[in-house]
Amino acid sequence: MSGGGPLNKHMTGVSSSYHGEGAPERAAGETTGTTHPGLVLLYAPNFEQFHPAYVFTVPELIIGRDATNPICVPEQAVSRQHARISYLDGRWILSDLGSRNGTMVGGRFVGEHALGHLDEIRVGDAIFKFVAGGAEHYVRHRIDGAIFGERRAHHLAELVGGCQMDFIAGDVERIAPTELSCMVLGETGTGKEVVARGIHRLSGRRGSFQAINCAAIPHNLLESELFGYRRGAFSGADRDKPGLVKLADGGTLFLDEIGDMPLEAQAKLLRVLQMREVFPLGGTTADKVDIRVVCATHRDLYTLVRDGRFRGDLFARLNEHAVRLPPLRERKEDVLLLARSFATRYGAPRLSFTFSVLVALMHYNWPFNVRELESCIKRGIALCGGSVLDAPQLPDAIAEFMKGYGARTSIDSLGPLSHGGPPPPFSSQPISQALPSRRGAPTEDELRELLTRHRGNIAAVGRELGKERMQVHRWLKKYNIDHEKYR
Numbered sequence: 001m002s003g004g005g006p007l008n009k010h011m012t013g014v015s016s017s018y019h020g021e022g023a024p025e026r027a028a029g030e031t032t033g034t035t036h037p038g039l040v041l042l043y044a045p046n047f048e049q050f051h052p053a054y055v056f057t058v059p060e061l062i063i064g065r066d067a068t069n070p071i072c073v074p075e076q077a078v079s080r081q082h083a084r085i086s087y088l089d090g091r092w093i094l095s096d097l098g099s100r101n102g103t104m105v106g107g108r109f110v111g112e113h114a115l116g117h118l119d120e121i122r123v124g125d126a127i128f129k130f131v132a133g134g135a136e137h138y139v140r141h142r143i144d145g146a147i148f149g150e151r152r153a154h155h156l157a158e159l160v161g162g163c164q165m166d167f168i169a170g171d172v173e174r175i176a177p178t179e180l181s182c183m184v185l186g187e188t189g190t191g192k193e194v195v196a197r198g199i200h201r202l203s204g205r206r207g208s209f210q211a212i213n214c215a216a217i218p219h220n221l222l223e224s225e226l227f228g229y230r231r232g233a234f235s236g237a238d239r240d241k242p243g244l245v246k247l248a249d250g251g252t253l254f255l256d257e258i259g260d261m262p263l264e265a266q267a268k269l270l271r272v273l274q275m276r277e278v279f280p281l282g283g284t285t286a287d288k289v290d291i292r293v294v295c296a297t298h299r300d301l302y303t304l305v306r307d308g309r310f311r312g313d314l315f316a317r318l319n320e321h322a323v324r325l326p327p328l329r330e331r332k333e334d335v336l337l338l339a340r341s342f343a344t345r346y347g348a349p350r351l352s353f354t355f356s357v358l359v360a361l362m363h364y365n366w367p368f369n370v371r372e373l374e375s376c377i378k379r380g381i382a383l384c385g386g387s388v389l390d391a392p393q394l395p396d397a398i399a400e401f402m403k404g405y406g407a408r409t410s411i412d413s414l415g416p417l418s419h420g421g422p423p424p425p426f427s428s429q430p431i432s433q434a435l436p437s438r439r440g441a442p443t444e445d446e447l448r449e450l451l452t453r454h455r456g457n458i459a460a461v462g463r464e465l466g467k468e469r470m471q472v473h474r475w476l477k478k479y480n481i482d483h484e485k486y487r
């Protein structure tokens with residue numbers, strides 16, 4: 001496997017094998033003491049020919065088409081020695097080696113660039129992310145879900161993802177059967193409720209799963225929803241009503257957005273947890289309850305506790321174990337798997353994605369996380385009829401985000417590091433003028449990507465390819481592409 005065949009890490013400077021020597025057994029997030037930087041593959045059309053991750057163990061590595069390169073990108077569009085990554089004055093520097101088609105970081109062509117954690121690098125059609133540490137954790141998880149070796153999690157299939165999710169799911173599986181109260185932390189749409197339901201499902205508790213969003217319910221109603229009421233407790237209370245605490249007896253109570261719970265309700269909840277009994281509003285006697293609590297929040301509860309807006313004693317009681325879900329932009333290696341899983345969920349298991357769509361999905365920063373990706377795929381299926389999802393069917397937010405994609409940086413972001421030597425191959429010309437004429441025809445995916453980037457402008461596509469407009473029209477005809485759809 002690999003571009004470059006089985007690698008000898010001493011020869012090549014990377015240890016990326018997931019099927020044998022050198023592949024660490026631990027997954028992301030564990031404290032291992034091994035924190036090598038490296039590149040993690042996010043997407044390549046021929047991803048089976050790559051390692052899932054390339055761990056840096058020497059201070060200089062070459063990326064290129066030659067199979068002898070430590071990081072081989074086996075593609076015609078990639079130069080034999082395309083780019084170099086070297087360690088200089090405490091930074092990892094990516095330098096384009098005068099390649100034919102350029103090297104991109106964060107969607108822009110660069111000459112030299114000091115890499116930052118999670119920088120997205122594109123060489124040819126291969127997209128990687130640079131990680132400043134922990135690259136060794138990614139070496140066993142391929143972007144299509146294949147795992148080389150043992151999976152950590154075995155029962156939480158609903159938590160789709162790569163190595164970070166496997167680690168988290170393994171953690172959830174371990175704590176689910178215990179009595180520990182759990183705090184699930186993460187931005188909106190990262191899957192906190194999926195985790196909470198998973199904890200309940202694997203807990204072995206026979207009661208039901210009850211969920212409430214503390215931010216979505218008016219404060220005056222929250223207590224009656226949670227603790228229930230007795231008939232006559234207030235006007236309109238014409239019968240006893242059990243609250244969610246009672247309904248979750250023997251099961252799990254999921255308190256979403258716990259940071260929004262008013263202080264009075266917090267005091268009552270603490271009592272429920274300590275005394276294992278609930279007093280309905282207007283009641284004089286308590287009902288015994290046995291609940292397991294899982295909470296979620298996107299807020300910083302430590303700050304709320306410090307500011308007196310959240311009770312420290314309740315926080316300690318709820319936070320017996322914390323599960324942190326990273327935002328999607330920090331785990332883009334999950335995007336392909338998630339997209340495929342949503343395609344199945346929404347009735348299009350055979351949905352395929354054009355290359356330009358995958359480029360966009362990897363490049364976008366997903367402010368609303370997995371929920372946003374889910375909506376994007378669901379909508380895309382409706383628009384494309386469930387066969388091929390193409391760039392024009394992506395939401396406006398993504399199209400807008402992609403507008404600057406493929407630009408050349410106006411200044412290379414290396415700062416004062418350059419120690420003499422040849423100047424970086426920087427040009428202030430737009431890339432379309434700087435690129436030499438290509439030899440062959442673009443592939444259909446390449447052409448679609450160019451059309452997306454230039455919003456259907458044939459002249460601009462032609463300039464970038466170094467070809468006449470008529471030639472671009474001939475290719476459009478050949479691939480049966482309507483460039484108007486990209487405008």
Ligand SMILES: Nc1ncnc2c1ncn2[C@@H]1O[C@H](COP(=O)(O)OP(=O)(O)OP(=O)(O)O)[C@@H](O)[C@H]1O
Binds near residue numbers: 159161298338
């Ligand atoms: N790892 C995942 N695998 C599969 N689906 C996921 C994953 N993470 C999230 N989802 C899906 O994304 C959507 C949002 O997830 P969920 O409601 O659990 O997020 P949340 O963090 O609880 O959001 P909020 O904070 O807004 O309540 C759901 O449809 C869920 O099924």
